[in-house]
Amino acid sequence: LIPTAIEFYHSPHLSLKLASLCLFHGLSRSVHQLRTTINDTICDILLDAIKSSDLSLVKIASSVISNSVLELST
Incomplete structure (x- = not known):
């Protein structure tokens, strides 16, 4: 699943990039x-996404990073 999402992120289509980041966001809340x-x-x-000029990519990537550094699950 993750390799496919990575491939989608490298697509030129914004909707596929957003979808892959949303998947990473959901997974980042796991154990x-x-x-x-x-x-x-x-x-x-x-790191690439937070440098994007598209604020929706920056927002989701920032959420993934936040989940990664915070202890949201026990």
Whole structure:
């Protein structure tokens, strides 16, 4: 699932980029071990997204990063 979402993020279509970031956002709220695995895999994508001129990409990427640094699950 994650490799497909990564492929979609690299698409020129904004809707696919947003969908992949929404998936990462949902997964980033999972248990800590899963978040660590996801973060290692999508770190470059998140850094790219927060530099985007499209505010919707920046917003979702920022949410994923926030979930990753906060302990939302026990």
